[in-house]
Amino acid sequence: MKNIKKIYILGLIVVALFMLPGLTYADSYYGGKPLETVKHGKVTGGLYIDSYLGFTGNAESANQSIGNAYVYYKFKPLPENAIVKNATLYVLVYSGHMQEAKETYVNVTYNGKLLDSQFLNTTYTYPPAGNNNTAILGPGHDNDPYLMVNNHTMRVTSDYLMWYDVTSLTTAGYNTALINTTGSRDGRIKLITLVVAYDIPNSTNITEYWINLGHDVVSYKDNNYIGKTKFIANIREKIENATLTVVHAASQDGMYTFNDVILPGGQTTADYAGYNVWDVTNYFNKTGENILTYNRTGKFYKIILAGLSAKYSGNKTFTITLTNLGKSTITIKYYISIYTNPVNGTKVSYRELTITLKPNETKTIELGKYPFKYAVSGTMIVKNPSRYRIPLNLRIKYEIEGLNPQMREISKYIAPRGEFRYIARYTGKEEGYADVW
Structure with missing residues (x-):
């Protein structure tokens, strides 16, 4: 019951950030949800991001069969003396069709606790007609370029993105996730991503962090669209280092800039997902906007989240x-x-x-x-x-x-x-x- 309540509360927080209409621009053909800051805070430890990459990434155990899939993933260890301030689990599941309703059953288990069992069977509508999200987001969301299935699940094209507050379940050392799916068309698992902000006792350093979440598409159908997201900083201290991480869900990685500096992609990839980590210390703006742009290199690119952290003396x-x-x-x-x-x-x-x-x-x-x-x-x-x-x-x-x-x-x-x-x-x-x- 406590886990369900935490999912509900996190869902409300994210939904509240999605409620303002007309503030973002997405791929005009396929739609999408541009990234926005959903978490911003300070810790004495750091920002941790690790991810399973589908469909062929390394896992403790996996069977990515069409129609009946599971992945058991052990995340890289957190420091043994880490004190978890907040932790979120993200799961991305492939339904098998860009628009049609295909039955997809998903079970999400984290550290042995069943977080969610969902039956997903929705229709996705491309812009300009879009998707009616008024039941969840309120007035002004009649034609959104993304579909809110509930307060912790979003569909864009063929993928369902789900998120869960796992702060109370996350421990120092190793954490695990088990995702089981059954699909009438597909149901394979593209991403299992854990994001944690943690303290280290008696540390004299501060890490300020931003998590920008979305479900954005850049496609060959809209050559004018380049994705963009902002991280707003106001730091007086001297920055010791700054790190940017991107988690994407595309068969071909994109191209990126951070504050107009080109960043090389293609660092860690599987067949339908990947992530990149960059040292952006020399490009980080201590005050004002830090802008990440992302664009396709192939026909189709999709991004799920970006994490930025800046470390300075506390x-x-x-x-x-x-x-x-x-x-x-x-x-x-x-x-x-x-x-x-x-x-x-x-x-x-x-x-x-x-x-x-x-x-x-x-x-x-x-x-x-x-x-x-x-x-x-x-x-x-x-x-x-x-x-x-x-x-x-x-x-x-x-x-x-x-x-x-x-x-x-x-x-x-x-x-x-x-x-x-x-x-x-x-x-x-x-x-x-x-x-x-």
């Missing part, structure tokens, strides 16, 4: 700035600890400071460079040795390099021979700000 400078807003000199004892995470992290630094601030004086405490998800815990003590109460007016600014800072102001009186104790913690959030509590 270490940021942590600082605390104190400003005395009052009219009297104050002395602060400050005890500061730094932990590897806010909940149950390991202490990596500790210091005791004595800070004297004259009226209107500001001092900044540089805590060092750490991953932005580390946490700072500070205990501040201000004592009043006199027989009279004294005012305390203090501004505290919590900063992490590259993130929006947070400020706190303290305005109170300290009782005679008393003390004021203030405890605060802060860490960095992926949303781009320092979180204080």
Whole structure:
């Protein structure tokens, strides 16, 4: 039941990204769904993409017989210390006809769990009449150049593309998929692709990633169409490396450009699918658009997904700035600890400071460079040795390099021979700000 719910939720997320009509252009004869970003995030490990390539690619066990096929595929291992942040399984099955309804039964099992059993028997209509997707995508999708069968299955020409959230089922090391099909016309399996974003504990690096999903066609019937997809970046840090991966479903690989630089294809292929991996560090734009184009070299080309990742140092400078807003000199004892995470992290630094601030004086405490998800815990003590109460007016600014800072102001009186104790913690959030509590 949980697996079905996850499939449903992932389907809704992808469907939401497909709902805006009229924003993309596809092959005018066969149609298709141009690639769009469906996932974008940051991890401390990396972006992993591995795929079975049909119909003749390597597998643990396979029988790609027309009408009755199965593939059991063991994916390349994830690092043994990987912590999976999100994982998606993609499956592409060939129905045997570009337009007609051909009965196709599909069972999808991942790491021993049955994810889905589908009976597929739909008709695909070429543009301009297209396909009515209003039941799933809503108004404005009466004539789409692709067919949404349900919230996790799309048909373009003779192929059914299915996707599943397998985050909770994916583990470090090896993962497996078993696809069984029965088809009245065909039913062979073109692709089984696993995409994983993962963390590595205590890593000081950040990998920002984009997954662009589609089901796009470039054919000899439309010589004016060249496919294009964008990855929007906004990175301040120096990029250590950037990697682009494309997974396609064509008997003849395409030709590609990334930010107007030609990329060589044909790296890893089978008879009806393949993938390419490029180092695009020197061509990557840290801010703005990164544009991938894809075109045919034969009569017919189809692309399913593209993954882009950019790695940079995750270490940021942590600082605390104190400003005395009052009219009297104050002395602060400050005890500061730094932990590897806010909940149950390991202490990596500790210091005791004595800070004297004259009226209107500001001092900044540089805590060092750490991953932005580390946490700072500070205990501040201000004592009043006199027989009279004294005012305390203090501004505290919590900063992490590259993130929006947070400020706190303290305005109170300290009782005679008393003390004021203030405890605060802060860490960095992926949303781009320092979180204080």
